[in-house]
Amino acid sequence: MLSISTHLIGLLIAFALAGVSSAxxxxxANSVFMEIETRGxxxxxxxxxxxxxxGTVVSALGAGALISLGMDYRWMIALFTVTMVPVLVASFLIxxxxxxxxxxxxxxxxxxxxxxxxxxxxxxxxxxxxxxxMTVLGIAVESIVQVWSVIYVDQLLNAPIVYGxxxxxxxxxxxxxxxxxxxxxxxxLGIRTSFLISAVGTALSGALLMAAVDLWLSVLAFLLMGMxxxxxxxxxxxxxTRVAPSRVNVVAAAMMLPAYSAFIATPTVYGWxxxxxxxxxxxxxxxxxxxxxxxxxxxxxxxxxxxxxxxPAPAALPAQx
Numbered sequence: 001m002l003s004i005s006t007h008l009i010g011l012l013i014a015f016a017l018a019g020v021s022s023a024x025x026x027x028x029a030n031s032v033f034m035e036i037e038t039r040g041x042x043x044x045x046x047x048x049x050x051x052x053x054x055g056t057v058v059s060a061l062g063a064g065a066l067i068s069l070g071m072d073y074r075w076m077i078a079l080f081t082v083t084m085v086p087v088l089v090a091s092f093l094i095x096x097x098x099x100x101x102x103x104x105x106x107x108x109x110x111x112x113x114x115x116x117x118x119x120x121x122x123x124x125x126x127x128x129x130x131x132x133x134m135t136v137l138g139i140a141v142e143s144i145v146q147v148w149s150v151i152y153v154d155q156l157l158n159a160p161i162v163y164g165x166x167x168x169x170x171x172x173x174x175x176x177x178x179x180x181x182x183x184x185x186x187x188x189l190g191i192r193t194s195f196l197i198s199a200v201g202t203a204l205s206g207a208l209l210m211a212a213v214d215l216w217l218s219v220l221a222f223l224l225m226g227m228x229x230x231x232x233x234x235x236x237x238x239x240x241t242r243v244a245p246s247r248v249n250v251v252a253a254a255m256m257l258p259a260y261s262a263f264i265a266t267p268t269v270y271g272w273x274x275x276x277x278x279x280x281x282x283x284x285x286x287x288x289x290x291x292x293x294x295x296x297x298x299x300x301x302x303x304x305x306x307x308x309x310x311x312p313a314p315a316a317l318p319a320q321x
Contacts, residue, residue, distance in 0.1 A: 003077040023260060025087075031252035034241045035097045038248055045234035046183035053176035053230070060169040119254045127301040128243045128251075131236035132258055134195070134296050137289040138232030139262035141202055144286060145171050145225060147267040151279070167222055174226030182231030190306035191235050195297035201228025203290030209283040225286070232293060233259065239305050 001014035033048045066076060122128045146168065185194045205225035208217060240251050266285070273282040296302070 003074045003081070023256065026259075027253050027256050030237055030256070031249045032096055034237060034248040034252055037238055038241050038245045039097065043183055043186050043235075043238050045238045046179045046186065046231060049230075049234040050176045050179035050183075053172045053179060056172040057169050057176065060172065064166075064169070119257065122243060122251065122254050125243045126299070127305055128240055128254075130296050130299050130301055131239045132255065134293055135233055135236045135255055136258040136262045137292045137296075138198075138229055138236065139259045140266040141206075141225065141229045141286050141289050142175075142233075143263045143266045144270050144283075145222065147270075167219065170219070171222050171226045174223050175230040178227035178230030179234060181227070182235065185231070186235055186238070191239055192297050192302045192306055194231055194235050195293055195302065198228050198230075198232050199290050199292075199294030199297060201225070201290070202293065203287050204228075206283045206286030206288075206290060209286065210280050228290075239302075242305060242308060 001010055001017065005011050005014055029048070030045075033045055037044055063076060066079075067073075123132070182194055182198075185197065201224055205221045205228060208221035208224065211217075237252070237255055240255055241248050244251050270282050270285055273285065
């Protein structure tokens with residue numbers, strides 16, 4: 001629809017369909033990898049998200065190259081449709097793990113099935129509440145950079161527009177590297193240390209962007225921000241699996257609620273604050289998000305999650321009021 005639409009209504013419908021499909025793919029993919037983590041007891045979420053970031057880098061650079069060579073936007077969008085065909089075919093060929101498994105196994109072990117759960121029941125768990133809010137803060141930072149990096153470089157630094165596209169690709173590349181590093185951090189030092197490092201790096205990068213006066217300082221800040229914020233969402237998803245190991249599909253869907261809410265709200269708030277102040281000053285939202293992640297990482301449920309993860313046998317965290 002994007003490649004053939006000539007009116008605003010058609011474009012809006014096409015973007016709505018793109019948003020729905022993106023949400024479906026994200027939720028399903030997260031559910032599958034959370035299931036794999038629960039079965040294997042190893043962190044794979046950071047690696048999966050790193051591969052996702054690599055795809056973003058390749059696509060951003062490829063699209064920029066094709067557009068610079070004179071390819072029409074409509075053909076560019078049609079090319080996207082072609083790339084999704086293998087995804088559609090593969091989805092019917094890949095042997096995905098079953099959902100809501102372990103009910104009978106849990107009953108045999110005397111644990112009993114967890115029964116139906118929903119967002120309200122999940123929110124009674126202190127760890128889930130923390131990673132729920134952390135996801136909002138992490139996605140808020142990502143959405144600011146993804147949506148506004150081109151505008152930031154173009155309007156504030158008066159740099160050519162191609163630099164903005166390069167900044168977006170560079171940010172995605174640093175996120176890929178950061179997620180690979182974060183996989184090691186989580187495995188070696190635990191999720192609390194991972195969150196604290198992300199918090200410090202995010203707050204510092206936001207402060208650098210607030211004080212940025214030239215292109216290179218801004219590039220350095222974007223690099224640091226990508227490295228720092230990269231591990232927050234995948235680590236939150238990994239931690240959330242421990243709340244209800246046999247209901248990871250429900251947990252994945254619940255965790256996507258704050259993610260997409262942040263993608264909707266944060267760019268709007270950032271734009272409004274930028275109009276009132278400046279693009280630099282509005283980066284105070286990034287600093288605040290970093291501070292928030294740091295404070296939440298000090299909460300006892302995060303330390304408890306590390307303790308459970310270090311135990312010989314994996315176990316679900318108790319749902320407390």
